[in-house]
Amino acid sequence: MGERGRIEMEPSDLNCRDLPPILSSFVDAFVDFSVSGLFFSKPNPNPNPNPSAPPATRLPAPGRLVSIGDLHGDLPKALQALSLAGLTDPATTRWTGGGTVAVQVGDVLDRGGDELRLVYLLHSLKLQAAAAGGALHTIHGNHEIMNISGDFRYATPAGLDEFHRWAVWYRAGLAMKRLCPGVEPPPDPFKGIPKSFPGVRKEFWEGIRARFAALRPDGPIARRFLAGNQTVLLVGDSVFVHGGLLQNHIQYGLEKINEEVRDWIMGLKGRISPVFVRGRDSVVWLRRFSEGLNCDCRQLEGVLELIPGARRVVMGHTIQDQGINGVCEDRAIRIDVGLSKGCSDGLPEVLEINGGGELRILTSNPLYARRVVEEEKKGLALLVPDTRMKEVEVKA
Template identity: 25%
Template sequence: MPLRARSAAARLILAGLVLVPLLAAAREIPAPAEHVDADGPYVFMTSKGHQAQWVCNDHVVERDLPARGAGTVVLPECGYPHPLTVAAPQLASTAQYPATPRIVAVSDIHGQYGLLVKLLRAHHVMDNDDHWSLGSATLVVAGDVFDRGPQVTEAFWLLYSLQQQAAAAGGAVHFVLGNHETMVLYDDLRYVNPKYLKSAQLLGRSYPALYGADSVIGQWLRTRPVMLQIGDTLFLHGGIAPQNLDLVRGLDATNTLYQASVGLPKDQVKAAPDTARLFDGKTSPIWFRGYFDGQMATDQVDALLKNLDLKRIVVGHTSMPHVSSFHGGRIIAIDSSIKNGENGELLFIEDGAVSRGLLDGSRVPLAEGKMGLED
């Protein structure tokens, strides 16, 4: 090929490489759905207690719930199928805990409530009535309940309820914020299921306002951590870039800064000196993918973990066909593509031994990860 032709071809390839991310960035907010069969409840705090709202067959149902005793009970209308107890507003708690004998972890649910229920029942995390049945064990959810799928509301209420039930049984449920939680709450709605834009119209609020600070789930989200350490394992949605080791060393301060930033305008948090790197789309803890795309070799990952005195880092965000081990088990990827609505897996860490739980209830070794990315 003549030099001029090769140069022209190179320019075309380069233009294509530039155009693809530009097209991805230009993704538009979807149009609202024409119909909502069932959604809710959305529960808001009022001066007299709570108000619950549902959308049932395009009809808005409202119920005022005066405060009584320790919690407010919300009986189902449509959407989430179980009665739930609204507890007092939660305070942000520490995100550093001692080692525990049994941890189960999952991530990137993305509105696939039915698949989540099937997976948790199959491994007796909860019983067939969707009540916590894992005793003193710990469940970690590494972010991204929002967006894509059709049952976001139900998934949030299930995790909220399991957290209460686990605490009563001596166990724990930890929810770690993902990039899609921050995106929705700062009004980036490109990946929202059209159903929810229709619900917001019918309820007379913007979609982020359905999770405002005056809502029960919105308040709950604003007190969740971005990074969680249990023993020698760090859980987070994206990952820790080498330049961000100080964010882990000051874990509580980092979580506090994230929590104070949730729901602030996107441009503000991305520009402010104290929060810009927390929301950076490539290197921040909620976005980093460098363990899987060749940015970091295994010796670099090993040095990072030794520097932080960790045995492993468990992350979601980067979709895999299976719960997978990378860099000699130092990194475990738990986004098992539940978002596709077809399959999903759990990670088990039991007295330091790791395995993955399949949808049929069986347990097998972790898959060996293959380098490469999927959004």
């Protein structure tokens, strides 16, 4: 201590010896906020005491369970759906769902320009939900699998621009970490990615490079935000999957499918996606139980019989112009209402399953009663028939 109480330091003390953990955390928070406007106090929303362990495939039935369909890069419409479900305050986007368990059935990516902001928001809500005694689970859709595989055919110019902006901030974070010799910067995710893409307009090149870097197996966005997703999830007596399930999927093992997809996204299984998320009959592409009115109910029953305790399958993937509906005596529930402006700009609807197993549709559509009557005339096995309209909640 020098005169007048000044603290004197030797030049050798002015180094990065004590800075690495603080600096690294600060840089990560700086990049997160620059990209999304959000800060994260915890790195992992999984309340499991071993956060590196894979999340469970089977969970007990909660008092309240809700499910939201495909979001496709539309942040405003996603916020409407979350608010409709009672999960967020529309003014603050903070979790208000308490102990509610929510499942979003995939396809957050593509067709819109808010993909990263949606990914960050859902991550933030997972943290808040876990702290409140609830949970938010996101599962893989075919568009997550496509993007991790490098298939960007449904990316929009606005979506490419969003990833380009992420790349600018991510590279700034890498540069900041390199200022301190004690900080170990992560591997450069842009290494090995071409700088030009013949046949693609030049103004999109940087966005494509950034998308490859962020989402390829072991990419920073894929590893941090997508690897923890499940591909199939059983909550109580409801099975959630993006496309659908066949008997060979069950026989192979739902836990095994989840594990293989997770390892692939973490960069442990090469670049090619696992077989059960590839092709028209895979769990993320199947439309056998979600397309049209002629569902093979006998085949669906055979699938459910192989899953102990399962009563229904809840699916996204195929847009339901008539809104959320059920077939096969509500053993197959289809919840993709095409809410994104990049799809059919449908009105948000949410499926609710209470502790007694009763099903409700939460909707903002004031014409719902007429919709029910018209669909009943078509012979559709309605989730909520006209005689049970009290189980349809219409919110302004």
